[in-house]
Amino acid sequence: MGILTLRDVSKSFGDGPHRVDAVRGVSLNIGRGEMVSLVGPSGSGKSTLLAMVGGLLTPTSGEVLVDGADVAQFGGRERTRYRRDRVGFVFQGSNMVPFLTARENLLLVAQFGGADKGALKRRADELLEELELMPVANQLATQLSGGERQRVAIARALMRDPVLILVDEPTASLNTELGERVVDALAAEVSGRNKACLMVTHDERMAARADRLIEFRDGRILNDDRLDEGAASG
Amino acid sequence: MLALIEIKRRKLQFGLVTGVVALISYLIIMVTGLGLGLNEQAGTGLLSLNGDHLAYASNANLSVIRSRLTEEHVADIQAAPGVQQGTPVGYIAVVVEYAPDESNTAATLGVIPGSFAEPAVVEGRQLSAPDEVLVDRAWVRLAETGIGETLPLPVGFETRDFTVVGVVDQGYFFFQPTVYVSLEDWQGLAYQGDLAGRPAASIVLLQGDGIDSMRGEGWEVVTKQEGFRNIEGVAAQQSTVNALRYMGLLIGTLVIGVFFYVITLQKVSLLGILKAIGAPGTFLVTQGLLQVFLVALSGALISVVLALVTEATLLSSDTVPIAFNTRALVTSSGFVVIGGMVGAALSVRQVATIDPIIAMQQQ
Numbered sequence: 001m002g003i004l005t006l007r008d009v010s011k012s013f014g015d016g017p018h019r020v021d022a023v024r025g026v027s028l029n030i031g032r033g034e035m036v037s038l039v040g041p042s043g044s045g046k047s048t049l050l051a052m053v054g055g056l057l058t059p060t061s062g063e064v065l066v067d068g069a070d071v072a073q074f075g076g077r078e079r080t081r082y083r084r085d086r087v088g089f090v091f092q093g094s095n096m097v098p099f100l101t102a103r104e105n106l107l108l109v110a111q112f113g114g115a116d117k118g119a120l121k122r123r124a125d126e127l128l129e130e131l132e133l134m135p136v137a138n139q140l141a142t143q144l145s146g147g148e149r150q151r152v153a154i155a156r157a158l159m160r161d162p163v164l165i166l167v168d169e170p171t172a173s174l175n176t177e178l179g180e181r182v183v184d185a186l187a188a189e190v191s192g193r194n195k196a197c198l199m200v201t202h203d204e205r206m207a208a209r210a211d212r213l214i215e216f217r218d219g220r221i222l223n224d225d226r227l228d229e230g231a232a233s234g
Numbered sequence: 235m236l237a238l239i240e241i242k243r244r245k246l247q248f249g250l251v252t253g254v255v256a257l258i259s260y261l262i263i264m265v266t267g268l269g270l271g272l273n274e275q276a277g278t279g280l281l282s283l284n285g286d287h288l289a290y291a292s293n294a295n296l297s298v299i300r301s302r303l304t305e306e307h308v309a310d311i312q313a314a315p316g317v318q319q320g321t322p323v324g325y326i327a328v329v330v331e332y333a334p335d336e337s338n339t340a341a342t343l344g345v346i347p348g349s350f351a352e353p354a355v356v357e358g359r360q361l362s363a364p365d366e367v368l369v370d371r372a373w374v375r376l377a378e379t380g381i382g383e384t385l386p387l388p389v390g391f392e393t394r395d396f397t398v399v400g401v402v403d404q405g406y407f408f409f410q411p412t413v414y415v416s417l418e419d420w421q422g423l424a425y426q427g428d429l430a431g432r433p434a435a436s437i438v439l440l441q442g443d444g445i446d447s448m449r450g451e452g453w454e455v456v457t458k459q460e461g462f463r464n465i466e467g468v469a470a471q472q473s474t475v476n477a478l479r480y481m482g483l484l485i486g487t488l489v490i491g492v493f494f495y496v497i498t499l500q501k502v503s504l505l506g507i508l509k510a511i512g513a514p515g516t517f518l519v520t521q522g523l524l525q526v527f528l529v530a531l532s533g534a535l536i537s538v539v540l541a542l543v544t545e546a547t548l549l550s551s552d553t554v555p556i557a558f559n560t561r562a563l564v565t566s567s568g569f570v571v572i573g574g575m576v577g578a579a580l581s582v583r584q585v586a587t588i589d590p591i592i593a594m595q596q597q
Binding site: 051056082083085157 | 235236239240243244504507508509510511512513514515517589590591
């Protein structure tokens with residue numbers, strides 16, 4: 001069993017004639033050190049799938065197993081701890097806290113408890129260094145460029161050393177060069193620290209830098225292909 | 235601490251919010267202060283008398299103005315069971331021309347010099363001889379008079395000069411600043427000519443136990459508070475003032491509660507982000523409430539300072555009756571803080587229960 005296992009996961013919104021089946025009976029497995037791209041047209045259910053894995057939405061049916069524990073069965077507190085410690089989420093649009101600096105956005109997670117604050121400070125410096133964010137570490141999130149914000153979002157997702165990294169359109173607002181740097185940084189983290197990553201993207205070039213490419217359509221997996229030269233492994 | 239950092243970094247926004255809270259709180263406190271000021275002018279002169287009960291003529295309907303007690307009444311009251319001490323007090327309102335074309339009505343109280351009805355002076359000395367007067371601070375401000383100066387009090391169509399020997403801090407009676415003369419002088423001011431058979435006092439000030447609602451032939455006893463409530467117009471005035479005050483508190487508290495409710499709801503996307511990255515509900519609630527507490531408390535403190543400055547300004551001009559006490563200030567500002575906290579608690583609770591993904595989509 002990998003880090004992430006989905007078993008016949010479905011998600012519907014609404015009732016009766018207004019019911020929308022966003023995800024329909026999806027099963028998949030992602031192992032350690034594996035970076036997986038999830039591609040598909042808008043409205044195909046990719047982000048919904050990601051939100052379920054991230055503990056932000058509860059599946060209508062099926063199991064979402066992370067390290068063997070079913071996220072769908074978590075209560076409120078377990079779910080909060082899961083989001084805090086086990087999974088790192090990079091949202092579409094970065095979602096920084098605007099009145100905090102880049103460094104403070106990283107250290108924000110230290111205020112949620114459950115970790116050594118000193119260790120988190122060291123980890124923040126390490127990530128700022130790795131992602132070339134030191135020069136802007138003390139700038140407010142609103143003063144950062146799109147690329148810088150996206151890298152801060154990735155650094156924040158990695159702060160608590162999660163086993164699973166979920167990324168929603170990480171390069172949507174970036175130019176090609178910046179997009180590649182962001183994905184490469186993610187890939188390095190996944191391969192270097194033996195994590196798993198599920199990345200939703202519309203960008204085929206970025207998708208091609210992963211180990212696996214899953215094509216998603218109408219809430220179902222259409223293709224699941226292993227790529228020969230994924231960035232994570234290469 | 236996230237809440238403090240936000241306040242520090244968004245000074246203008248939080249400054250404006252604090253300003254709005256301060257203004258609402260100021261309004262509540264001012265309504266309270268004006269009400270208390272009115273009450274004070276209605277009868278602090280009576281309330282600050284050094285006794286716990288008052289005896290009135292039974293046909294006076296608890297009115298100091300209408301109450302007339304004979305010497306027999308006074309003696310009877312003083313000898314009544316439960317009465318430890320009793321001393322007669324006379325009342326008359328006189329117009330004092332303290333300067334050419336300048337006059338004001340004085341609530342003139344007659345007391346026996348040296349008795350417990352004679353108020354303690356804050357300046358000068360107690361009454362000791364005829365034609366001496368103790369004046370309230372309000373008179374000193376109004377007539378710009380002082381120790382050793384004279385105050386002309388009317389006796390019939392004449393005036394008699396009384397020497398100011400002391401200043402007291404007793405306040406007002408019937409919205410008129412008080413002055414104190416000897417009981418004998420009061421009789422002279424109230425009843426000219428032969429004093430034989432004239433009333434010996436308006437009321438009797440009493441100290442004693444178990445004398446509530448005691449009655450005798452031609453007199454009755456009530457507590458000082460009851461006497462205050464029965465001052466003409468005071469009950470109706472107190473009802474109006476209290477209605478204004480409680481409505482002010484209620485509306486002000488609701489406005490501030492709703493204000494913070496809306497402000498906190500506006501942060502729904504930010505709270506969604508925090509939830510999504512693992513912020514526990516307790517963290518969100520604590521930060522939200524801490525922020526509101528600090529802003530509401532700052533607003534309330536600013537309003538207290540503003541109110542005290544206004545009080546000093548109005549008192550120096552002697553135009554608008556206003557008074558504050560610690561209880562009124564604490565109650566009014568406490569309601570503001572609590573209202574804000576309740577409003578914020580409701581919205582934080584609402585936000586804490588919504589899905590983070592939905593919250594983030596509201597960005």
